[in-house]
Each structure stands twice: as structure tokens, then as C-alpha cells.
Amino acid sequence: MSVDTAAVPSLRETPLHGLHRDAGARMVPFAGYAMPLQYPLGLLKEHLHTRQAAGLFDVSHMGQIAVRPRSGAMADAARALETVLPVDVLGLAPGRQRYGLLTSQAGGILDDLMLAHLGDHYLLVVNAANKASDLAHLLDAVGQDCEVEALDRALIALQGPGAEAALARLVPEAGAMRFMDARRVTVGDGEAAREAVVVRSGYTGEDGFEIALPADAAVAFTRALLADAGVRPAGLGARDSLRLEAGLCLHGSDIDPGTTPAEAGLAWAIPKVRRRGGAREGGFPGAARILQEIAEGPARLRVGLRPEGRTPVRAGAALFPDEAAAEPVGAVTSGGFGPSLEAPVAMGYLPAALAVPGTRLFAEVRGQRLPVAVAGLPFRPAGFKRT
Amino acid sequence: MLKYTDEHEWLRLDGEVATVGITDHAAEQLGDLVFVELPKVGARLTRGAAAAVVESVKAASDVYAPLDGEVTEVNEAAVQDPATIGTDPQGAGWLYRMRVADAGQLDGLMDEAAYRAFVA
Numbered sequence: 001m002s003v004d005t006a007a008v009p010s011l012r013e014t015p016l017h018g019l020h021r022d023a024g025a026r027m028v029p030f031a032g033y034a035m036p037l038q039y040p041l042g043l044l045k046e047h048l049h050t051r052q053a054a055g056l057f058d059v060s061h062m063g064q065i066a067v068r069p070r071s072g073a074m075a076d077a078a079r080a081l082e083t084v085l086p087v088d089v090l091g092l093a094p095g096r097q098r099y100g101l102l103t104s105q106a107g108g109i110l111d112d113l114m115l116a117h118l119g120d121h122y123l124l125v126v127n128a129a130n131k132a133s134d135l136a137h138l139l140d141a142v143g144q145d146c147e148v149e150a151l152d153r154a155l156i157a158l159q160g161p162g163a164e165a166a167l168a169r170l171v172p173e174a175g176a177m178r179f180m181d182a183r184r185v186t187v188g189d190g191e192a193a194r195e196a197v198v199v200r201s202g203y204t205g206e207d208g209f210e211i212a213l214p215a216d217a218a219v220a221f222t223r224a225l226l227a228d229a230g231v232r233p234a235g236l237g238a239r240d241s242l243r244l245e246a247g248l249c250l251h252g253s254d255i256d257p258g259t260t261p262a263e264a265g266l267a268w269a270i271p272k273v274r275r276r277g278g279a280r281e282g283g284f285p286g287a288a289r290i291l292q293e294i295a296e297g298p299a300r301l302r303v304g305l306r307p308e309g310r311t312p313v314r315a316g317a318a319l320f321p322d323e324a325a326a327e328p329v330g331a332v333t334s335g336g337f338g339p340s341l342e343a344p345v346a347m348g349y350l351p352a353a354l355a356v357p358g359t360r361l362f363a364e365v366r367g368q369r370l371p372v373a374v375a376g377l378p379f380r381p382a383g384f385k386r387t
Numbered sequence: 388m389l390k391y392t393d394e395h396e397w398l399r400l401d402g403e404v405a406t407v408g409i410t411d412h413a414a415e416q417l418g419d420l421v422f423v424e425l426p427k428v429g430a431r432l433t434r435g436a437a438a439a440v441v442e443s444v445k446a447a448s449d450v451y452a453p454l455d456g457e458v459t460e461v462n463e464a465a466v467q468d469p470a471t472i473g474t475d476p477q478g479a480g481w482l483y484r485m486r487v488a489d490a491g492q493l494d495g496l497m498d499e500a501a502y503r504a505f506v507a
Binding site for chain 1 (some may be wrong): 418419421422424440442444445446447471
């Protein structure tokens, strides 16, 4: 078998790099950064610990972009952002966050992101691999009306049912936040006090928070969180298996410029006000195709897949309607083993007629056709704190 | 006689039958294993070709045949509980046994000291 232990030079390091090294993390290259894949606890236990208590993830590689209206009026920035995001930006209240998509002229998904209204600016958190292209896209589209600034800050995700208690010890106002609330807070004391942004959301299907803070405050803050016995560091490996069980898309795998919002099952992110007949219908890249597909239904759809056996079915596996069919009808875009489900799980795309929970298909793995069933997403209910 | 390959398999020769598994070094690199696919008894293996697959949560890895030969036995306990391969890769976590076709191929493999130097 092949074991890759070669160190990769010239990778960027996050502000928490030394902490990962001290914790014994196995570092891997990801989107140009050296990132922790897993810690000595191991991916499986990091995953389960996050579901049972709290996992702490360094996601500082993700892009943080501030968009400030030159006029000082947030509505001007909102109107500008609505030209690239099929989202109700104008209706986003201060202190609230929404999920959004950057769409292409062809109706594809350039990136998916979180958008928060922070009073005098919008904060966009975008995928690491896309942050340079997203920044260029935003500068081009809204740069006339807004200052667009890439923020070089740390980003920490604290996820799991124990996240609220652990964070509230350091940031008392966290306990009163609801799912998708966004707050500007102060972390640290005296001369070490820094402004940070806390949002109640994440990428695991659990209740939890993401905390954006200056690099020079990140290590002390993270160490203070890890001092809680319920909080364990978790790597990108667990982050991926957690988001897969939660049915969440990974850009570059499950969604990309070749998939549309309706195909991806993400039409819920496009509100009525931006759809056909809405007060601010369209006006974003690819609107004609995207809105037609939402109204009429797409030809193919993203689905959950549950293999019947124990063999993991991974990204790239072709999906066939039966054991003998020569032509595949779809493909797996993410797949692996779900530690909380104790079973393999996958997502992929199928023609709309087959994208019905319970439909039995076959996935090809190492030349064998293995039975899989279409399943609803998420694979397990989310633990968000909605009220 | 215990031998190692540069692809991180080990084999222990007892007469003309070799027991094969992945090394402790490989098991540590792979992390928690959740699935293993072993060859069928009677399968003819070719040195360097994929003979088994071990899978962690995140990835599938081929395990190559260290020698030419025929599979005589597989470790069903490891199939039932793949975690055994991670916790005791060079003991209870063995993968399969094979009848070695050409003992001369053993000369191309590493001994314990050479393998430890190789992964150091």
C-alpha cells in the first residue's frame, strides 16, 4: 500500500499552527495551507466527540471578506451584493446571518458562503479554495459602491451540544444567541482585549459557533476553549465526515460551476423576493436559468445514498439503474463512512425521476455493482438551536 | 522469517505459507479502519498487484501482494471488526495467508532492521 509521509514545503500556516504541532496533529496540504487532518485521538473519535460534547476546528484557511458601503448606508451595500447573490440581502437584519451562493452567468455555483450583517459592514465567509476568485468577483461587481477587504484573521469553529457552555465561559453573550445570529464581541482582557465576531452556525449539523478573531488573539482564545474538559480539537477529516452525515455540500465536490442551485437542492437559499414574481426578481448572474429551473424543476437532483452493505462508496463512483446496465445514470460526489450512523453514506446526482427516497440503484466500486438506496437528507437530524 | 515490502506490507513465512498484513507504521498513518476487503481463498496473487483494500473513514487504500502465490486463508475476524487491523496490525489484524509460488522472490524484500530504517 502507499503511505505518503512527505512534508510539503511552501504552504501557508494558520495562526494556530504551533498549537496543532504541540497537539500532535497530522498536517496535510489543503487549499494552499498546512491544515490538521486529525489529532492523536483519531478521526472517528473526534467525530463522535463533536456529536456528544464539543469539537474545536481551525478553519482559518477560509476566506473572510468585509464589504462596507462607501456611502455609509448598508442598503447601498445590500443592493450591490444582490447583484451577485440570489439572496434577500436587503431583508437581512443587523446581527443576523444567511447562507448564500455566488452564481455564474450560466447558472452554476461559483461558491457557497455565509453572509452576516454586522451593523456597518457585511462579513462574507467563503471557501478557502475560492477566496481569491471570490474576492476578484466581488471587487468587480460591488467595488464601485463598496470597499471590499480580505480580512487576515483566524476562524475557529466550536461545534457540538457542549459548545454553548464552553463558549459562554469566555463570551457570556453567546448563550443568548439563536441559530444564525451574528454578534460583535470582545475577547481577552485589558491590553489583550480584541474585537471578535461570533456566529451561531457551523458545518457539522450540530449546534455550535464560529468565532472570527485577530490572529494575535487566536492562540490564547483557543487554549482557553481547550481548557474545558468537554472540548477536544478535531481535524478536517472529522469536519468532512460530520458535514457529510449532515447532508451539507462541499464546494468543489457536491456543488461547482457545473451544478445549479435547483439541481443541488439549494433553492431554499433563494427566497421568494428574488424568484419569479418577487419584488426584486432576478438581477443576479444566471437568473434566467436558475429561476426557470426552480419554477419547473431541474432535470437532475442531488440525493443522499445509503449503501446496503458495509463497503464505503466514494466520490466518483458511477451509479447504475441495475446490475447489468451499460450506461450510468449518475455519479457519487461525496462518500465515505458515517461514524455516527456506523454505516457508509454518500451523496450524488441522479435524474429527477430516480431521485426519490427508497429508489434502489447500484454503485460501481472496484468493478463490482453494490446496491444503494436513495435516502432523504440530512442522514441524521440537525441539533441547531432555532429558538 | 519476517519480511517487509516498501509498500508497507509484512509477511511471516512458515514453511511455504506466508501470513500477510499491513505494518504498524501503515496502520498508524491510515487511522481508524472501518472496512476491509480481502481476496477470495484460491485467488492467485501477483507480486505488486492489489490483493486487498483497507478503508478508513476518509479513504480506501490498496494492499499489494508481496509475492506471487495462491490465497489459502483469510482473516474473517478482521472483516467483521476492521478496527483489529489498526490496533494489532502485525498480530490479530493479519489479512490473509498465501502459498508462496517462488521463494526466490523473498530475496527482494526487507528484513525488520531494513524496514525500520526505511520508515525512520
